[in-house]
Amino acid sequence: MSGFDRRLTRRRVLETAAALAGTAGLSVFAISCGGDEDSRAGAESPTAGADSPTATTAGAENTIVPTVADGGSRRGGVLRVALTGDPPNLDIHQTTDSIVVLVCSHMYETLFTWDAEYRPVPLLAASHEVLDDGLRHRVVLQENVEFHNGEILSAADVIASVERWSTISGLGEGLMEAVESIEQVDELTIDFHMLERYGSFRTALSRQLQGCSIYPASVLANSSRTELAEYVGTGPYRFVEWLPDRHVQMERFANYRPTESDADGYAGAKAAYFDSIEFVPVRSEASRIAGMQANDFHFVETISSDQAPVLQDASGVAVDILPADAWVNIVLNLRSPLFADLNIRRAIQIALDHEQIMLAAVGEDYYELTPELVPGAPAWYSEAGIEYFNQNDPEEAKRLLEEAGYDGTPVRMMVTQEVQQEYNATLTMKQQLEDVGFVVDLQVYDGATLSDRRDDEAVWETYTASASFRPDPVMRNLSSSATGWWENDEKDKLFTELQTEADHDLRFEVWEQIQFMFYEDVPRLKIGNIRRVLARASALQNIGPTSMQPEFSNAWLEE
Amino acid sequence: MIPFIIRRLILIVPVMLIVGTITFLLLHVTPGDPAAVMLGPDATPAQVEQLRDDLGLDEPLLVQYPRWISNVVKFDLGRSIFLDRPVINAILERALPTLQLSLYALIIAIGLGVPAGVLAVLKRDTLLDRMLLILALSGTAIADFFLGMLLILLFAVVLQWFPSGGYVAFSADPVEHFRAMFLPSLALGISIAGLPARLIRTSMLDVIQEDYVKVAVSRGLSPWVVTTRHVLRNALIPAITVFGYTLGDLLGGAVVVETVFSLPGMGQLVVNSIARRDFPVIQGVVMVIAVAYLLANLLVDILYVAADPRVRVDRVSR
Numbered sequence: 001m002s003g004f005d006r007r008l009t010r011r012r013v014l015e016t017a018a019a020l021a022g023t024a025g026l027s028v029f030a031i032s033c034g035g036d037e038d039s040r041a042g043a044e045s046p047t048a049g050a051d052s053p054t055a056t057t058a059g060a061e062n063t064i065v066p067t068v069a070d071g072g073s074r075r076g077g078v079l080r081v082a083l084t085g086d087p088p089n090l091d092i093h094q095t096t097d098s099i100v101v102l103v104c105s106h107m108y109e110t111l112f113t114w115d116a117e118y119r120p121v122p123l124l125a126a127s128h129e130v131l132d133d134g135l136r137h138r139v140v141l142q143e144n145v146e147f148h149n150g151e152i153l154s155a156a157d158v159i160a161s162v163e164r165w166s167t168i169s170g171l172g173e174g175l176m177e178a179v180e181s182i183e184q185v186d187e188l189t190i191d192f193h194m195l196e197r198y199g200s201f202r203t204a205l206s207r208q209l210q211g212c213s214i215y216p217a218s219v220l221a222n223s224s225r226t227e228l229a230e231y232v233g234t235g236p237y238r239f240v241e242w243l244p245d246r247h248v249q250m251e252r253f254a255n256y257r258p259t260e261s262d263a264d265g266y267a268g269a270k271a272a273y274f275d276s277i278e279f280v281p282v283r284s285e286a287s288r289i290a291g292m293q294a295n296d297f298h299f300v301e302t303i304s305s306d307q308a309p310v311l312q313d314a315s316g317v318a319v320d321i322l323p324a325d326a327w328v329n330i331v332l333n334l335r336s337p338l339f340a341d342l343n344i345r346r347a348i349q350i351a352l353d354h355e356q357i358m359l360a361a362v363g364e365d366y367y368e369l370t371p372e373l374v375p376g377a378p379a380w381y382s383e384a385g386i387e388y389f390n391q392n393d394p395e396e397a398k399r400l401l402e403e404a405g406y407d408g409t410p411v412r413m414m415v416t417q418e419v420q421q422e423y424n425a426t427l428t429m430k431q432q433l434e435d436v437g438f439v440v441d442l443q444v445y446d447g448a449t450l451s452d453r454r455d456d457e458a459v460w461e462t463y464t465a466s467a468s469f470r471p472d473p474v475m476r477n478l479s480s481s482a483t484g485w486w487e488n489d490e491k492d493k494l495f496t497e498l499q500t501e502a503d504h505d506l507r508f509e510v511w512e513q514i515q516f517m518f519y520e521d522v523p524r525l526k527i528g529n530i531r532r533v534l535a536r537a538s539a540l541q542n543i544g545p546t547s548m549q550p551e552f553s554n555a556w557l558e559e
Numbered sequence: 560m561i562p563f564i565i566r567r568l569i570l571i572v573p574v575m576l577i578v579g580t581i582t583f584l585l586l587h588v589t590p591g592d593p594a595a596v597m598l599g600p601d602a603t604p605a606q607v608e609q610l611r612d613d614l615g616l617d618e619p620l621l622v623q624y625p626r627w628i629s630n631v632v633k634f635d636l637g638r639s640i641f642l643d644r645p646v647i648n649a650i651l652e653r654a655l656p657t658l659q660l661s662l663y664a665l666i667i668a669i670g671l672g673v674p675a676g677v678l679a680v681l682k683r684d685t686l687l688d689r690m691l692l693i694l695a696l697s698g699t700a701i702a703d704f705f706l707g708m709l710l711i712l713l714f715a716v717v718l719q720w721f722p723s724g725g726y727v728a729f730s731a732d733p734v735e736h737f738r739a740m741f742l743p744s745l746a747l748g749i750s751i752a753g754l755p756a757r758l759i760r761t762s763m764l765d766v767i768q769e770d771y772v773k774v775a776v777s778r779g780l781s782p783w784v785v786t787t788r789h790v791l792r793n794a795l796i797p798a799i800t801v802f803g804y805t806l807g808d809l810l811g812g813a814v815v816v817e818t819v820f821s822l823p824g825m826g827q828l829v830v831n832s833i834a835r836r837d838f839p840v841i842q843g844v845v846m847v848i849a850v851a852y853l854l855a856n857l858l859v860d861i862l863y864v865a866a867d868p869r870v871r872v873d874r875v876s877r
Contacts, residue, residue, distance in 0.1 A: 086831060088597045088641055096599030170603055209601060226613050227643065244642045245653070245831055246726065246823040280725065282821045283831070286708055287724055291821075294715040294723040448591035448836045455595065455604040465600060481603045 074556035079274045079540070081552075082288045082297040086244050086281045091228045092213040093165045093172075098468060101209055102301065102549040103248050103279050105266075107148070108213035108233030111139060111158065112206040114548060116265035118377050118471035120202035123267060124153065124214055124234065126188075134197035134502065141188040146255045147216045148238035149230070155184040160217035162205075168225055169210045170477065174499070175201075199502030200474045207266055207548060208475060209468070236272035236553045244281075251276040263554050265545050270553035277552060289535075292317055298537040298557065299550070304420055305366040308533045318538045324368045324529035325376030325469040325547040328361055328425050331484045331524050335457040338411065343404035345522035348411075351397035351436045352429060354390040358528040361425035368529040373476060373515055375529045376469045376547045379504070384512040385519025389526070397436040410441035414454065414463040418447045422464040425527060429464075454483045466530065469547040473511045474498050478518070486523035560864065567857050571850065578849045579631060580624075582842050587620055591836040593640045614640060627839075631846065637839035641832075646843035649828065654847075656726050657824035660747060660816065661809040663740055667748025668805070669755055676759025677791060680767070681782070683760075691756065699753035703812050707746040707819035714742055724821035743820040747812045751805055758801055762794035769793070796867045799859060806855045810848060 087100045092108060094100070113123040122128060124145060129138045145153035159182050166172035178198045183191040192201070205212050215223075215232060222229035231239035236258070237250040258269040280297070282288045289307055291297045293314045303311065312319045332339050332348075339345055358367035371389040374380040411433065415426040423444070430440045443460070445453065454463050463483075470476050478495065480487040494517075497510045518524070534546060539558040543550050594610040595602065611617045630637060636646035672695070679691045715723035721742050727735040766772065767790055775789045814826035821827075825844060832840040 085834075086641075088599070088835065089643070095597055096601035097597075098599075100599075168606075170606060209599065224613075226610065242643075243652070243823065244649070245827045280821065282724065283827075284704075284818055284821075287711070287819055287821060290708065290711045290716055291723040294711070294719060296715070296723045296725070446591070446834065448593075448596050448834060449589075451595035451600070452590050452592040455592075455607055468601075477601055477603070479603075481605055482601075483604060 073559075074271075074273045075275075077274055077557045079277045079299070079552055079555070079557070080297045081277065081279045081299045081301065082282045082291055083279050083301045084281075084285075084288075085283050087248065087279075089228075090231050090239070090242060090248070092211055093161075093168050094210070094226070096209045098209060098549055099301070101207070101211070104213070104233075105207060105235070105549065105551050106237040106250060106277060106553060107231060107235045107239055108215070109235050110205060110207045110211055110213055112202045113266040114206060114471055114545075115267045116545065118265070118379070118547075120206045120472075121264070121267045123207075124158075128202060130201075130502065134199070134500075135194045137192040137194065137198070137201050138185070139190045139192070141190075142259070143188065144257070145234050146257070147232050147234055148253055149216060149219070149232045151216050151218060153214070153234060154187050154217075155190045157217045158190055158214055159184060160220045161214045162212055164215075164220055164223070164225070165212040169212070170479075170481075171204055171208075171210065171475070172212060175204045178500075197500045197502070199507065200472065200499050203472045203474060206471075208470075236270045237274075237277055240276070246280070248279040249276060263544070266548060266551060271556075272553055273556040274552065292535050292537075295537065298540045299543075299552075300535040303533050303535050305362045305531075305533050308535075311535045316538050318536055318540075320534045320536065320546075321366070322532045322534060322546055323376060324370075324531045326530045326532060327373075327375060327467045328358065328422065328527040328530060329465045329467040329524055330429065330527065331454075331463050331465060332522065333457060333461050333484060334487065334523055335485045336461045338409050339461055341404050342522065343400050344406060347397045347400040347404065347406075347436065348433060348438070349388060349519075349522050349525060350391045350393050350400065351438075352390070352432055352525065352527070353392040354527050355392075356432070357425045357428045360428040361421040361527075362530055366531045366533070368531070370529060371515075371519070371526065373467075373518060373526060374470050374473050377471045380473055380508065380511060382508070382512045382515050384516040388519035388522075390528075394432075394436045401437050406437065408439050410439045411461045412441045412443055412459065414443045414445060414450055414460045416445055416447045416450045419466065421530070422466060426464045429527075457485065467526070471548065473514070478514070478523070484523055486521070488517065488521060488523075491517050491521070560861070564857070564861065567860075571853050574853060575846065575849060576628075579628065579842070579846055582845045583624055583627060584620075586836075586838050586841055587623075592616070593836040593838065596835045597641065627842070636843035636846065639832075639837055639840045641835055641837050642840065646839050649840060650825065650843055650847055653823055653825050653828045655728075656822050657810075657813050657817070657826060659729070659740060660743055660813055660822060660824060661806075663744035664747035664751065664809060664812070665805070667744055668752040671748065672752040672755030673759055673791075675752070675756040676763065677786065679756070679760045680763040680790075681786065683764070692760075695753035695756040697753075698749045699751070701750065703746060703750050703815040704819050706749060707743065707816055710742045710746055711819070724819075726822050726824075743816045743822055746819070747809065747816045750812055751808050754801065754805060754808075755798065758798050759791075759794060762797050763790050766790050766794045796863070799862050799866055806852065810851075 083099055083102070085099065087103050088095055088097055089100065090104055092100055092104050109124050111123060111125045112120045115121045124142060125139050126142045127140045131138055139158070141153055141155065141158065147153060162172070162182065166176040175198070178194055178196050180193045180195045183193060185191050213233060215228070219228065219230045219232050236253055236256045238253040240249040240251050242248045252272045252275055256270070256272060258271065261268045263269050282291060285303065285307065288297070288300045289303065289310060292300050292311060295316055308319050308321070311317050332345060334340065354369055358369065361367070369390055371383055371386045372381045413426055413430060415423050417423045426442070430442050433440050450463060453459055478486060478491070480492065491514060494510050494514050498507055498514065501507045501510065534550070536543065537557070540555060541558055542555045543552065544554055592607065592611065594614060594616060595607045598606055598610060627637065634647070638645050639649050642649050675691050675695065679688045682688050711723050714721045721738050725739055727739045729736040772785065772789055775785045810826070813824060814830055816822070817824045817826035818830055825848070829841060829844045832844065
């Protein structure tokens with residue numbers, strides 16, 4: 001935050017001094033208490049429906065409209081974005097941390113990305129053909145796409161990037177298991193020769209967490225699996241500097257050539273209105289809120305729902321309550337001796353009152369109780385397994401526990417307080433489980449310890465997480481190698497079909513079967529969908545879609 | 560004096576060895592894995608294992624520890640797992656904001672505390688004396704983060720006189736530098752100002768009983784001259800020791816204040832490094848802070864001797 005704009009002037013002092021006495025006390029109270037019932041009631045109630053494509057802007061005059069706009073008057077300025085912390089690195093190949101996608105998607109691009117309907121469409125690719133009965137995917141690149149270091153994008157860069165990515169990312173590894181060889185046909189054409197059909201080819205190579213961003217082969221030649229030698233991409237902004245704990249700074253890439261198509265979701269033209277973008281890590285939520293109120297930031301990465309009323313009343317700030325696109329996810333350890341018994345898992349599933357848990361987690365207005373596992377992607381909405389969802393039948397749970405011969409072995413529930421909604425949900429769940437006869441051992445850790453312990457199958461029964469948005473269910477990691485270890489041959493077979501099949505209708509049928517198995521087999525518990533809250537300066541316009549992290553490539557600041 | 564200083568400097572070596580060993584062992588028995596943090600929430604156990612291998616984190620402690628110690632002896636604190644740079648560079652980049660914060664906070668603390676202590680003595684046993692005592696205790700008792708948030712709310716949100724956080728280098732823009740540093744320095748300064756205030760008051764009340772003060776008064780010197788030249792000057796001697804120990808309060812407070820104000824200092828560095836289990840950085844910062852502590856204590860002892868010739872070096876060093 002090197003550039004705070006406001007200068008101290010005598011006029012400002014006189015203007016604000018009069019307002020001080022009356023407002024300071026109230027403001028202190030408001031920020032300390034996180035808002036009260038009156039201010040919450042004053043907020044515009046968000047509309048329900050997971051398939052609503054636009055965000056609700058509560059208490060503000062702006063609505064996000066995902067369309068590109070032009071006009072020289074929008075050009076210029078510095079966008080300041082408050083992040084919840086530093087990115088662990090600036091290499092999308094490396095991490096599933098969403099903050100890296102938020103920052104780096106302005107610098108790097110992928111072969112494909114998502115349109116407004118969350119369909120995978122070409123970005124760096126000019127075309128994609130499926131040949132030889134699905135056993136060859138031909139990708140032709142756009143011409144004269146320039147990297148930030150002046151090199152021109154070629155097939156060699158794509159092959160080098162895909163090869164590195166596939167040794168790091170689970171998704172890349174999965175793709176390469178189906179690839180026999182990658183052939184550079186000419187300077188701009190690549191053929192992927194497949195061992196088997198791979199219908200989700202575009203999905204695998206689209207923008208996502210730990211996605212396959214395309215770096216120059218020359219940079220990768222000097223990079224390792226764990227470190228990039230330089231931060232060079234083809235995006236509309238190029239890297240300037242990263243001072244950890246201070247900022248990541250990037251500036252408009254003058255030679256960026258936007259495609260001629262209109263902006264469409266994350267695809268199409270990118271206007272790059274801002275001269276530069278500054279991402280500032282602000283770990284304390286209270287400081288992020290205060291920074292937003294003080295107009296030091298234009299965008300705050302995320303805020304908890306109970307802070308929304310505080311910001312709704314702030315001048316120059318808009319609060320966007322997004323359509324539901326994530327869910328509270330209780331991961332069960334199927335390798336735990338206790339949870340090897342399906343009846344025990346079913347007893348937990350039946351015992352829970354999802355409404356109470358979601359109320360505790362995020363509060364009224366910020367959740368939905370629907371069973372689909374890919375909320376935010378209407379094309380994949382399914383109610384398969386709804387009969388198992390939110391049963392809230394404690395008596396039946398008690399009966400199942402008795403039938404299973406539950407002997408009081410403690411259920412070790414791990415959670416971190418660093419994500420308040422997960423912690424609140426777990427506390428309520430603990431109470432509900434104890435009410436039906438479970439003995440619960442609640443274990444609260446910091447995030448790093450929880451990440452470590454969840455990989456050890458011997459030390460836990462459940463941990464609480466948030467399942468983030470996925471535009472395609474094949475991206476939801478339900479494999480037997482994911483923590484929780486859901487080993488089920490039938491499910492694995494269906495998942496392979498989901499990967500290989502290209503026809504959406506057929507894939508949807510397969511997905512419905514998997515979703516039903518999810519509820520029948522109880523490897524995890526979906527509690528409820530979360531409506532996330534974003535805060536931005538009222539002047540910040542046209543952010544575009546946010547489910548795969550917001551991108552500011554077509555946003556601008558109103559005068 | 561010189562042999563005393565040399566002896567103290569030599570003693571730093573075993574102290575640092577103990578500090579380094581304890582820190583290393585504590586960190587490595589604490590659960591938490593930088594590889595898991597780096598890979599993010601959706602990584603599989605196999606991916607985490609692979610990255611641990613790539614980063615050399617799965618080597619036995621008996622291999623890691625001697626290598627680390629031998630590097631430290633060569634002033635090589637290793638390379639940060641997350642920050643893509645040597646630990647010593649990461650520390651040096653952040654040392655300046657913390658030193659500036661501490662210096663400005665100390666100036667504010669002395670600027671508020673010493674006059675308050677003197678005033679309390681001059682007006683002792685009056686309502687003003689009691690009010691000052693209450694203020695001093697309140698400043699010490701109030702949590703740094705809470706005071707910081709109150710200051711942000713008043714001066715950044717309501718009045719908009721100062722930014723809510725961030726750092727501007729002095730060399731880049733001196734005016735903006737002081738604007739950015741004012742609120743964090745004030746928050747930290749107020750929280751430690753109570754100590755000099757109470758200390759000066761107590762110390763001056765002791766000195767005021769001395770014969771030479773009575774002589775000064777009987778000579779007809781003005782109360783101002785007696786207070787500043789004879790009482791305050793002598794009352795400051797014991798205060799020097801205590802000011803040295805406020806270094807701990809300053810660094811402890813800086814951790815919190817830097818987080819609230821998003822200052823990229825040593826406090827932020829250590830907090831963030833603990834959260835992401837960046838072992839080399841945590842070890843490096845602890846070593847640097849320990850050395851700073853030892854040197855500050857040595858400096859205080861030297862100043863104490865210099866300020867009061869009655870104190871002999873052998874008494875200090877005992």
